[in-house]
Amino acid sequence: MANSVNTNLGALIALQNLNATNVELAATQTRINTGKKVATAKDNGAIWAIAQGQRADIGALGAVKSSLDRGISAVDVSLAAGESVSDLLLQLKEKALAATDRSLQTAARAALNEDFKAIRDQITTVTNNAEFNGVNLLETGATGFAALANAAGTASITVQAEVLALGSANVTVTATTTIGTSTLATTALGLVNASIDLVSGALARLGTKAKALETHRTFVGKLTDALESGVGNLVDADLAKESAKLQSLQTKQQLGVQALGIANQSPQILLSLFRQ
Numbered sequence: 006m007a008n009s010v011n012t013n014l015g016a017l018i019a020l021q022n023l024n025a026t027n028v029e030l031a032a033t034q035t036r037i038n039t040g041k042k043v044a045t046a047k048d049n050g051a052i053w054a055i056a057q058g059q060r061a062d063i064g065a066l067g068a069v070k071s072s073l074d075r076g077i078s079a080v081d082v083s084l085a086a087g088e089s090v091s092d093l094l095l096q097l098k099e100k101a102l103a104a105t106d107r108s109l110q111t112a113a114r115a116a117l118n119e120d121f122k123a124i125r126d127q128i129t130t131v132t133n134n135a136e137f138n139g140v141n142l143l144e145t146g147a148t149g150f151a152a153l154a155n156a157a158g159t160a161s162i163t164v165q166a167e168v169l170a171l172g173s174a175n176v177t178v179t180a181t182t183t184i185g186t187s188t189l190a191t192t193a194l195g196l197v198n199a200s201i202d203l204v205s206g207a208l209a210r211l212g213t214k215a216k217a218l219e220t221h222r223t224f225v226g227k228l229t230d231a232l233e234s235g236v237g238n239l240v241d242a243d244l245a246k247e248s249a250k251l252q253s254l255q256t257k258q259q260l261g262v263q264a265l266g267i268a269n270q271s272p273q274i275l276l277s278l279f280r281q
Contacts, residue, residue: 016268023261030254036242037251043240052239059236065156066229073222076152079140080164080215086135086143087208090169090176094204096124097178098197104190118185125171125178132170145170154221162221164214167207175203
């Protein structure tokens with residue numbers, strides 16, 4: 006290699022190596038600061054794009070879980086109200102059966118009838134107030150709802166209404182049913198017995214849907230956790246490894262600075278050739 010004061014090849018090589026070390030050191034420091042080996046598309050475009058797609062799915066699954074949570078709450082409210090209706094029907098059966106006794110005094114029958122009507126009207130109060138977030142599955146005209154089931158929004162879990170209002174398909178006792186006479190009491194008893202069986206069936210169907218919603222919510226939670234873990238595997242940095250690499254690069258940087266200093270001094274050796 007020729008000795009020249011115009012071109013210091015050793016210094017150029019040392020500078021290139023130092024610049025490469027500085028770039029690598031900056032990248033390592035960024036990984037440690039962010040905790041990610043792929044923080045932007047510039048780091049690794051393909052991996053970043055995959056991770057972004059998974060993050061989109063995770064966000065969508067959060068919306069699915071919220072929809073399922075609302076659905077579960079609505080069904081839980083309906084179940085609680087439905088159980089109250091069932092309990093009220095049991096009380097109505099007791100009153101109606103007692104009123105079928107033809108030996109009852111007029112006053113006693115009238116008292117039973119008043120109790121019957123009061124309990125009957127409580128069914129209307131319960132069903133009209135069995136609402137959560139604007140959803141009522143028990144009142145007259147109820148239509149049910151559909152909860153989201155996947156991140157694409159293409160699937161849903163449908164919960165049908167189970168109307169338990171007076172005079173409905175499930176509660177054959179009407180708003181005018183009374184037990185003022187033994188004949189009316191016998192008729193009312195038949196309606197109450199039929200209603201008890203129908204309401205039990207309706208509650209069983211609601212219970213099945215509630216279980217389905219809870220099961221799917223659990224699945225969505227596990228799926229979200231799996232996706233988050235997958236994204237972490239793609240973009241998260243190994244901080245222990247990066248920390249060790251940082252120390253190595255810092256040492257390499259110091260050595261590079263020293264090498265550059267030595268290389269910059271080499272042209273001065275040529276001066277000795279011209280000394281007398």
